[in-house]
Amino acid sequence: MTWRSDRRERPVHVPDGFLDAPTSLATGALAAAGVAVALRKAGRELDEKTAPMAGLVAAFIFATQMLNFPVGAGTSGHLIGGALAAVLVGPWTAILCMSVVLLTQALLFADGGVTAIGTNVSLMGVITVAAGFAVFSLVRRMAPRSARGVVVGSFLAALVSVPAAAAAFVFLFEVGGTAEISLATVASAMIGWHILIGVGEAFITALTVSSVMAVRPDLVYGARSLLTKRQLLIRPDHAADVAT
Amino acid sequence: MGASHGHRLHYHGHSRIHRLPAECKVVALVAFVLCVVATPRGAYWAYGVDAVALGLAIAWSHVPVGYLAKRMVVEVPFVIFALLLPFIALGHRIEVAGLSVSQAGLESGLTLLCRATLGVVAALLLAATTEPRDIIAGLEGKLPRRMVQIMAMMVRYLDVTSDQLRRMRIARESRGFVARNPRHWPVLAQSAGAFFVRSYERGERVHLAMLARGYDGQLPGLTRAVPRRHDWVVASLLPLAACVTALWTWGQR
CATH class of the missing domain: 1.10.287 (Helix Hairpins)
Known part of the structure; x- marks a missing residue:
């Protein structure tokens, strides 16, 4: 999640010329590898429905990123949505959807540099989803198997996902940044700020997941293990009542 | 919610640039921006040459400059960052207009501003002259x-x-x-x-x-114009200009 004034309507993307060419190529390779693995594994989450379903999920993320969450004093926050997508549709589909969203924003909306597509996909598409889902799985393993566990897990997943992407950005900037700023300045500004931003992302992600859990828990990928435990109960005494 | 979603970046027209197959334009955009980013930092006149070349392409496309300028707001956060750079960067400090600024920071700030602006304007030109479905069809196979x-x-x-x-x-x-x-x-x-x-x-x-309706995993209807040789020639003009400028600048060093 990023805060900013209402002028821009989406999280901030890395533009052209921010990182040097070798770093951009390396992040491009990382993004391509992430997407390639996701393409192979996403079949398990959505089977043959991949194209239509993932397309609509991507449209959901795209539109949700433009939703204003007012902070007060005229500023508002915008969701990145990596952790939210990971919990709702599973990590592999989430990587695919986030990558498609970022690619579309670069090519159709001039948002984020075309030479920085790899960087943006790596940071916002792969790292937020991977870090978020890792935390989510960890929490699910430790917390009791309940709806509350899923909501707490998605809160912590989103909380970690944003500073994780910011930390990765600081690393990239240190390796291939095109400006001489001390590591301490970049790190404290980026990570400090994004911890705050992560808190907003966490609240909205958890609230959104819990509202989906309330009406259609079967649609929440992260809650599937809860549903398989539910069994249809037929109580003999009531069955006898109905029969007579 | 903003008004920036939907397909509102496309500016209807029939110029040569509009009629170029989408894949030519996407390749040209990536090549152009790569050349711009590969131009050495601080070579402001080279960025000026790139800007003139891009300006000619915009003039050829008949997309009004104001139409593109309005949509450059996506760049605002980085303009702020570029303006801050001279003050927060390290290195030798010089006096500019009575302010103490970092020389390296000033150079990288201006360079970032030039590169990011050229990248945004070039990407806007692609989006303004190409229907979204054509861009997507052009990505088929790539x-x-x-x-x-x-x-x-x-x-x-x-x-x-x-x-x-x-x-x-x-x-x-x-x-x-x-x-x-x-x-x-x-x-x-x-x-x-x-x-x-x-x-x-x-x-x-x-x-x-x-x-x-018989869907079997293939999406029909993603038909696209097959690029011919002169399409590629036209599309290569802009990146070629940027590439020659970049090479020339490196040769001067």
């Missing part, structure tokens, strides 16, 4: 087919879903609710949750409707 299909479905339904979100906002506002601070987030998040359920269910309906 990206994994499933990615292109997801992108095609997403762009096809983007207006539908954005409109749904807009209707939900109007419904909230007509009941007297306008979110003003974080205490109102639960209501907005509930809308987002309902929006997810509706998007997902729409995806299921669309998928079933596609199956009923």
